[in-house]
Amino acid sequence: MTTRTSSGLPTWYRGLTLARVVSGEPGEATGVTQDSRTVQRDGLFVAIPGLQLDGNDFIPDAIARGARFVIVQEDQHERWAPYVNEDVTFVAVPQARVALAEAAAGFYEHPARSMGVIGVTGTDGKTTTTHLIAHVLNATGQRAGHLSSVEFAAGGVAEMNATHLTTVESPEIQRHLDRMRQAGARYAVLEASSIGLDLHRLDQCEFDVGVFTNLTPDHLDYHGNMQAYRDAKMILFRMLGDSAEKGVGKAAVLNADDAASAEMRAATIVPVISYGIRTPGDVTGADIKRDGFGTRFLVRMFGESIAVRTGLLGDYNVANCLAAVGVAVSQGVEFAAAVHALESFPGVPGRMELIDEGQPFRVVVDIASTEQAMRNVLRMLKPLTAGRLIVVFGAAGERDVARRRTIARAVADAADYAVVTNEDPRGEDPQRIIDEIASALKAEGWREGRRFERELDRRQALEMAFNRAGRGDTVLLAGKGTEQSIVIGGVHWPWDERRIARELLQEKFGV
Numbered sequence: 001m002t003t004r005t006s007s008g009l010p011t012w013y014r015g016l017t018l019a020r021v022v023s024g025e026p027g028e029a030t031g032v033t034q035d036s037r038t039v040q041r042d043g044l045f046v047a048i049p050g051l052q053l054d055g056n057d058f059i060p061d062a063i064a065r066g067a068r069f070v071i072v073q074e075d076q077h078e079r080w081a082p083y084v085n086e087d088v089t090f091v092a093v094p095q096a097r098v099a100l101a102e103a104a105a106g107f108y109e110h111p112a113r114s115m116g117v118i119g120v121t122g123t124d125g126k127t128t129t130t131h132l133i134a135h136v137l138n139a140t141g142q143r144a145g146h147l148s149s150v151e152f153a154a155g156g157v158a159e160m161n162a163t164h165l166t167t168v169e170s171p172e173i174q175r176h177l178d179r180m181r182q183a184g185a186r187y188a189v190l191e192a193s194s195i196g197l198d199l200h201r202l203d204q205c206e207f208d209v210g211v212f213t214n215l216t217p218d219h220l221d222y223h224g225n226m227q228a229y230r231d232a233k234m235i236l237f238r239m240l241g242d243s244a245e246k247g248v249g250k251a252a253v254l255n256a257d258d259a260a261s262a263e264m265r266a267a268t269i270v271p272v273i274s275y276g277i278r279t280p281g282d283v284t285g286a287d288i289k290r291d292g293f294g295t296r297f298l299v300r301m302f303g304e305s306i307a308v309r310t311g312l313l314g315d316y317n318v319a320n321c322l323a324a325v326g327v328a329v330s331q332g333v334e335f336a337a338a339v340h341a342l343e344s345f346p347g348v349p350g351r352m353e354l355i356d357e358g359q360p361f362r363v364v365v366d367i368a369s370t371e372q373a374m375r376n377v378l379r380m381l382k383p384l385t386a387g388r389l390i391v392v393f394g395a396a397g398e399r400d401v402a403r404r405r406t407i408a409r410a411v412a413d414a415a416d417y418a419v420v421t422n423e424d425p426r427g428e429d430p431q432r433i434i435d436e437i438a439s440a441l442k443a444e445g446w447r448e449g450r451r452f453e454r455e456l457d458r459r460q461a462l463e464m465a466f467n468r469a470g471r472g473d474t475v476l477l478a479g480k481g482t483e484q485s486i487v488i489g490g491v492h493w494p495w496d497e498r499r500i501a502r503e504l505l506q507e508k509f510g511v
């Protein structure tokens with residue numbers, strides 16, 4: 001992967017802006033990682049001084065697994081000095097996280113310099129907007145790969161993001177960018193969390209376009225206060241001015257309906273494209289109407305107005321669509337073509353995803369696992385459901401205990417029937433979590449047997465809900481989305497809600 005340059009120095013080392021060789025000499029590495037468990041023979045390990053875990057403690061482990069190169073942080077000298085020996089190359093840098101991204105980008109020979117790179121940040125809507133942008137670009141003949149909290153896609157092939165991280169570590173990002181480049185992508189669309197930006201995971205991504213969705217108080221546990229959270233998001237817009245010149249359009253695509261856009265605008269030197277529903281922008285959405293399992297609206301730009309229908313629900317998804325149109329137009333895609341491409345968007349896997357195996361009722365898979373998310377989803381499904389609204393749900397173990405009560409209340413307020421089952425009990429007794437939810441439903445006046453039942457086995461629970469459902473009903477399978485496992489005790493049991501739902505429906509209704 002790494003090639004020797006004329007200067008004889010490996011590309012990972014040449015990627016570093018400031019470095020001091022402490023011992024040995026830089027040579028070819030087989031890989032770059034900050035996780036000692038994934039170090040390969042002759043690999044490069046970067047010791048990140050962390051909040052909970054300190055990478056310096058894992059240097060011996062990394063070396064034992066074959067690391068031949070170690071990057072350490074100058075100011076942590078006392079922590080790593082004891083491990084320095086002449087058989088291993090130690091390189092000291094001012095900031096290990098910055099160096100991790102630099103070494104990773106260098107190792108893969110800077111894939112982001114040969115593609116247009118689009119970053120999407122904001123409190124909500126990052127994943128949906130990332131997928132929408134990639135879809136619109138692909139549908140209009142621009143090959144785009146994407147990396148989101150749901151999946152990674154290159155060359156039209158998607159693989160699930162199993163890490164549960166919105167923004168993975170920089171060696172993973174750079175590896176994915178490299179794969180996109182190999183697949184012939186002209187664009188890469190990256191979901192950019194504020195934590196990912198703050199932790200330098202998105203350094204070296206050479207962003208050309210930044211998209212801002214919205215800002216609400218969230219993740220304050222990490223950022224401490226709103227200003228710090230806003231600052232983290234501004235990093236993306238500042239980066240737009242520093243990226244390599246690649247002959248692609250540069251733009252900041254900002255939500256005119258969110259006041260924080262003014263700060264994103266101030267943080268960038270590139271042209272702004274604004275979009276809005278309540279506040280007119282360069283791209284404006286109007287005349288929004290629910291249309292079955294979908295939404296119709298008008299998109300206005302350049303004094304032109306085009307009608308479109310999407311299979312997405314909710315006004316906020318209209319905003320996400322407008323952002324995608326703004327991005328496409330910034331890249332020279334014709335306005336009408338960008339808008340029409342919205343029509344064929346298949347949706348985000350595991351988000352309000354319809355499962356249709358010919359059954360006489362509607363089945364929807366959604367990740368909703370909090371009270372608010374459950375209320376939102378049920379509010380959208382209610383007017384679309386002529387019959388009964390049936391929900392399969394649970395609550396995660398070792399997480400917010402109050403959620404068991406609040407999510408049960410959301411279900412009792414809006415649904416007609418429920419099967420209470422496992423979500424991810426983790427180390428907790430699964431039956432106890434289910435019993436707690438059952439008590440909460442009873443407290444809302446729901447009678448067991450009449451309004452709900454309990455079932456420990458989630459597959460069985462799905463089947464019970466399907467057995468209950470009749471024509472005109474909607475069955476919502478909540479909480480798992482595209483997750484690939486269910487965690488019971490210490491074991492990650494393979495689980496794919498969409499596949500299992502399909503299997504059960506085929507058995508029952510298939511031809």
Ligand SMILES: Nc1ncnc2c1ncn2[C@@H]1O[C@H](COP(=O)(O)OP(=O)(O)O)[C@@H](O)[C@H]1O
Nearest residue numbers: 123124125126127128129213214316319320376
């Ligand atoms: N533009 C938006 N503004 C406000 N809320 C949104 C927006 N887009 C999506 N949402 C809400 O946020 C939830 C998560 O959407 P998602 O696209 O996964 O965002 P993220 O990746 O930022 O978490 C959706 O189910 C919806 O309830």
Ligand SMILES: [Mg+2]
Nearest residue numbers: 126127149166
């Ligand atoms: Mg996301």
